[in-house]
Amino acid sequence: MSIHNAEIAQIFNEYADLLEIQGANQYRVRAYRTAARNIADLSQSMADMVAQGEDLSELPGIGKDLADKIADIVTTGQLPQLEELEKEVPVGLLDLTRLAGLGPKRTGALYRELGITSLGQLEAAAKEQRIRELPGFGAKTEKAILAEIERRGGLRVEKRFKLSAAQRLARPLLDYLKKAKGVKRVEAAGSYRRRKETVGDLDILVTSSQGSEVMERLAEYEAVERVISQGSTRSTVVLRFGLQVDVRAVPEEDYGAALHYFTGAKAHTVAIRKMGVNKGLKINEYGVFRGEKRVAGRTEEEVYAQVGLPYIEPELREDRGEIEAARKGELPELVKLEDIRGDLHAHTRATEGRASLEEMARAAKERGYEYLAITDHSKRLSMAHGLDEKRLGEQIKQIDRLNEKLGGFIILKGIEVDIMEDGSLDLADNILKELDLLVCSVHHKFNLPQDKQTERIIRAISHSPTFTILGHPTGRLIGEREPYDVDLEKVMKAARECGCVLEVNAQPERLDLNDIHGKIARGMGVMVAISTDAHSVKDLDFMPFGVYQARRGWLGPGDVLNTRGWKELKKLLRR
DNA sequence: GCCGTTTTCGGCCCGACTGTTTTCAGTCG
Numbered sequence: 001m002s003i004h005n006a007e008i009a010q011i012f013n014e015y016a017d018l019l020e021i022q023g024a025n026q027y028r029v030r031a032y033r034t035a036a037r038n039i040a041d042l043s044q045s046m047a048d049m050v051a052q053g054e055d056l057s058e059l060p061g062i063g064k065d066l067a068d069k070i071a072d073i074v075t076t077g078q079l080p081q082l083e084e085l086e087k088e089v090p091v092g093l094l095d096l097t098r099l100a101g102l103g104p105k106r107t108g109a110l111y112r113e114l115g116i117t118s119l120g121q122l123e124a125a126a127k128e129q130r131i132r133e134l135p136g137f138g139a140k141t142e143k144a145i146l147a148e149i150e151r152r153g154g155l156r157v158e159k160r161f162k163l164s165a166a167q168r169l170a171r172p173l174l175d176y177l178k179k180a181k182g183v184k185r186v187e188a189a190g191s192y193r194r195r196k197e198t199v200g201d202l203d204i205l206v207t208s209s210q211g212s213e214v215m216e217r218l219a220e221y222e223a224v225e226r227v228i229s230q231g232s233t234r235s236t237v238v239l240r241f242g243l244q245v246d247v248r249a250v251p252e253e254d255y256g257a258a259l260h261y262f263t264g265a266k267a268h269t270v271a272i273r274k275m276g277v278n279k280g281l282k283i284n285e286y287g288v289f290r291g292e293k294r295v296a297g298r299t300e301e302e303v304y305a306q307v308g309l310p311y312i313e314p315e316l317r318e319d320r321g322e323i324e325a326a327r328k329g330e331l332p333e334l335v336k337l338e339d340i341r342g343d344l345h346a347h348t349r350a351t352e353g354r355a356s357l358e359e360m361a362r363a364a365k366e367r368g369y370e371y372l373a374i375t376d377h378s379k380r381l382s383m384a385h386g387l388d389e390k391r392l393g394e395q396i397k398q399i400d401r402l403n404e405k406l407g408g409f410i411i412l413k414g415i416e417v418d419i420m421e422d423g424s425l426d427l428a429d430n431i432l433k434e435l436d437l438l439v440c441s442v443h444h445k446f447n448l449p450q451d452k453q454t455e456r457i458i459r460a461i462s463h464s465p466t467f468t469i470l471g472h473p474t475g476r477l478i479g480e481r482e483p484y485d486v487d488l489e490k491v492m493k494a495a496r497e498c499g500c501v502l503e504v505n506a507q508p509e510r511l512d513l514n515d516i517h518g519k520i521a522r523g524m525g526v527m528v529a530i531s532t533d534a535h536s537v538k539d540l541d542f543m544p545f546g547v548y549q550a551r552r553g554w555l556g557p558g559d560v561l562n563t564r565g566w567k568e569l570k571k572l573l574r575r
Numbered sequence: 576g577c578c579g580t581t582t583t584c585g586g587c588c589c590g591a592c593t594g595t596t597t598t599c600a601g602t603c604g
Contacts, residue, residue, distance in 0.1 A: 027587055031576035063577050101593090103602050138595055190604095203604085229592055229603095236592090236603090246604070248591090261589085266604075273588040278581090284589055 002047040003074050005039050011073055012036035012066075015082050017097065018089045020104035021111070034061040037267065039070075041320050043520050050074045090117040099148050100228075101141070109134060123149050159242055160198035162478055164508035164545060167192075169243050170202055173221060177247070180217040182210035184252050189262035194314045195548035197478060197511045201244035205262045211249035218247050254286045257297035260304075261285040267319035268312075275307040275323075283307075315551040320519075332522075334551040335530070337544055339563040342371035344469060345416065345439050345503065345531030346540070350395060351376040352384040354536040357395070357411070358402055363537040365409045370566045373412035374399065375439045378426040380418040387415065389431045396434060410566055412436040412573075416471055421445045423459025432465045436573055439503065439531075440464060441471035442484065450485040457486060458494040467573045469529050469561075470495065472505040472512040480509070488517055492526045501561050504553075506532045506546025507539075518553020529561040 016032035038061045039046060049056060051074075056067035073079050089111075096107040096119065110116040113134050114125055122145065125131050131142040161169070170188050177186045183206055187193070190203030206214050215235045219227050228236040234248050250258040261269055262285065276283040281290055287297025288306045296302035301311045309326045313334055316322040325331050347353035348360055355363070357374060364372035376395070377386040387395065392415060399411045416439040418426035425432065425440065432438060440460050448456065461468050473491065474483030495502055502521055505512045513521065513528065521528055530546040532539055550560060557563040564572065 025576080028576050030587080034577085061577070065576060101602070105601060136595070136600070140594060144594095201604090231592055234591055234604095248604095262604090264604090266588095270588055277588075282589085286590090 002045070003077060005042055005046050008046055008070060008073050009036040009040040011079050011082060012039070014091075014094070015079065015085065017094055017104070018082075018085045018091070021093050021097065021108045022085070022089050023105075023108055031061070031066070034267075035066050038062070041318070041516065043516060043523075046070055047074045092117040092119075095119050096122060099145065101144050101148060106136070109136065119149060160200050160479065161241075161243055162198055162508050163192070163195065163548070166199040166202060166243065169223070169239060169241065170204075173202075173223070173239075173245065174204065176221055177204065177206060177214065177218065180206075180208070181213045182208045183214060184208065185255065187259060189259055190246075190264060193263050194265065194317055195552060197514065197549065201246060203262050203264075204245060204247045205255075205258055206247060206249045207252040207255050207258075208249050209251065214247065214249045218245075248285070250285065254297050256299035256302055257283070257287045258285045260300045263314050263317060265318050268317040268323070271319050271323055272303070272307055272309075275309075279307060281306060313551065315548060316554065318552075332554045333556045335547060335555055335557045335560050335563060337547050339557045339560070340369075340530065340543060340547065341565050342369040342373075342410075342562050342569070343532050343534065343540060343543065344373040344412070344414070344437065344529045344562050345375050345471065345505070346372055346534040347376050347416075348374060350391070351381070351386055352535055357398060359537060360534070360540075361402060361406060361409060361411050363540055365406065367540060367543075369409075371410040371412055371569065373414040373437060373439075375414040375416040375437075378415055378417040380420070380426045381443060386418075386426075389428055392427065392431055393434075414439060416441050418443050419456060419460040421448070421456065423456040423463070425460060425464065429465045435466055437467040437469060438464055439469045439471040442475055446475055446481075446484045448484070450487055453484055454487045454490050457491055461491075461500040462494055462498045464498075464500070468498075468500045469531070470500055470502050471531075472507075472510050472533070473502050473517070474512050474514075476512055476514075477509050478511065483512070489520065489524075492521055492524050496524060496526050501527045501529050504528050504530045504546050504550050504555075506530060506542040506544075506549070508542060508545050511545060511549045513549070513553065515549055515552035518550055518555050522554050522556075522559050527559055527561050528555060531562070 012032045013036045016029045020029045038059065050071050056062055056070055057064050069079055093107050093111055096102050097104055114130060116122050116125055126142050126146045131137050132139045170192060174186050174188060185207045187205045188202060189205045191199050192202055208214050212232045215230050218235055218237060219230060223239045224237045225240055226238050236246050238244050248262055273283045281288050287294045288303055296306045304311055312322050312326050343364055346360055348357045349355060361372055377384045379386040379388040396413050399413050403411055413435045414437045415435060419440050419442050420426060461470055474486060476483035502513055504518060530550050532542040534540045
């Protein structure tokens with residue numbers, strides 16, 4: 001049972017939280033947090049690196065001390081120093097810091113002065129008005145604490161919105177703010193602009209000569225549930241459904257600097273600011289300054305140019321190597337929606353879909369595509385009326401007839417065939433051979449041990465009788481179902497050997513492969529297909545979400561199968 | 576605790592809002 005990077009990151013984060021409550025040096029705390037983030041983002045397994053005797057202190061943000069601690073965690077499963085610290089600082093205090101408005105300092109004070117170690121004790125103390133007596137606290141803070149505890153039982157639930165859901169809430173709000181007096185531009189920044197698969201809160205940048213007007217208008221928006229803070233340049237509100245929105249207003253000439261700052265990711269922004277410091281520059285949301293003199297800030301390009309870098313696309317700004325790549329002039333060219341020439345995974349009414357074969361084909365043609373692969377389910381998925389050999393044979397004939405009347409648009413014959421527990425496929429080879437391509441997917445037995453699951457998938461893709469795309473390769477549903485336990489690097493190696501392509505499924509709740517896996521695939525020279533897995537005509541419009549995820553994975557048009565026009569694709573399918 | 580095209584020691588990104596204070600600490604992003 002080897003330790004995952006995410007578990008190491010979690011241990012370091014808890015250690016940092018407890019250190020902070022204890023009042024430790026803030027830079028020491030930060031070192032643990034930085035290390036945790038870097039480890040979580042890493043594509044190689046720490047456990048493997050330790051096993052192979054690699055020098056962990058070569059990694060960014062990890063020195064000798066943390067390298068030793070990681071080795072301890074990997075070999076024993078725990079960190080002795082954390083267990084020691086837990087004896088000194090009650091872990092219940094971590095709940096307190098999750099309360100809005102209570103950070104490590106105040107939590108530490110509550111513990112030292114009043115012996116509070118739990119939310120229950122905190123509530124009691126607040127009701128007895130003992131908190132307002134403490135230095136640095138007052139009646140208002142005490143009331144705010146009680147109000148926070150009352151709201152949803154007190155704990156600030158970590159709620160993230162899928163990008164598609166955030167988009168539905170954001171678009172009307174952006175339009176609304178555009179109508180405020182003095183407003184020039186309204187732009188969603190933050191993780192929304194970086195097209196992250198989920199958005200924690202929505203960051204909106206407004207350029208305006210009259211910030212207060214914008215903030216007034218925001219507070220009056222019909223979907224605003226409560227206003228957390230409101231100033232003349234910055235406000236925070238919570239919308240219905242609990243989406244927190246931060247709006248920041250700056251003058252038009254500061255647009256680029258503000259957009260850069262507000263887009264983040266924080267680690268990226270900090271890294272750029274540090275580069276600025278090294279060049280004697282101060283970079284903030286108002287511009288780039290040399291001493292008193294403002295030297296840039298109208299556009300993001302200007303900001304990057306000041307630190308000697310080319311423009312970096314928002315999807316790459318995660319401090320995962322993009323700055324180094326930019327410095328070396330090795331930024332990838334990213335795939336664009338316009339590059340996509342067809343969709344390689346779609347369902348019809350024959351199984352789970354809601355539209356007919358012809359409706360789906362015509363809708364794809366209207367979207368400017370050259371081809372659409374029809375990939376209905378196979379027979380094991382009886383709930384979805386999966387196709388058996390006979391019905392698939394009929395569909396093949398139907399596609400042949402339809403292709404003759406579609407004026408050059410091509411419907412590809414395919415199937416989303418189930419991968420059985422033993423790695424065999426759910427339909428006979430002789431019918432599968434008649435198809436242009438297979439999407440092979442796991443739809444059951446999600447909880448096999450890693451080696452079995454990996455073996456199962458590799459067997460399926462290596463024995464597949466025709467061109468193969470591995471559908472939604474980890475099976476995860478964002479926020480609902482964890483990925484199944486599979487060694488993707490082994491799968492990718494096998495995929496590379498047998499010419500199998502991995503899917504980036506564009507369904508907003510799947511987005512599977514994710515960004516980190518996409519980047520690994522690119523590094524290993526494995527191609528992907530960005531597919532909508534459409535169950536209706538409307539679902540074909542999920543394509544942008546798949547493209548965003550691919551861009552976040554550094555993938556370029558050359559890495560994506562369905563950027564090929566029909567002529568070229570045809571050759572690739574025949575291999 | 577990490578790190579070095581100024582540095583192996585002394586730095587470590589920068590600013591808004593709130594509440595508790597009379598100039599600032601804490602929190603947050």
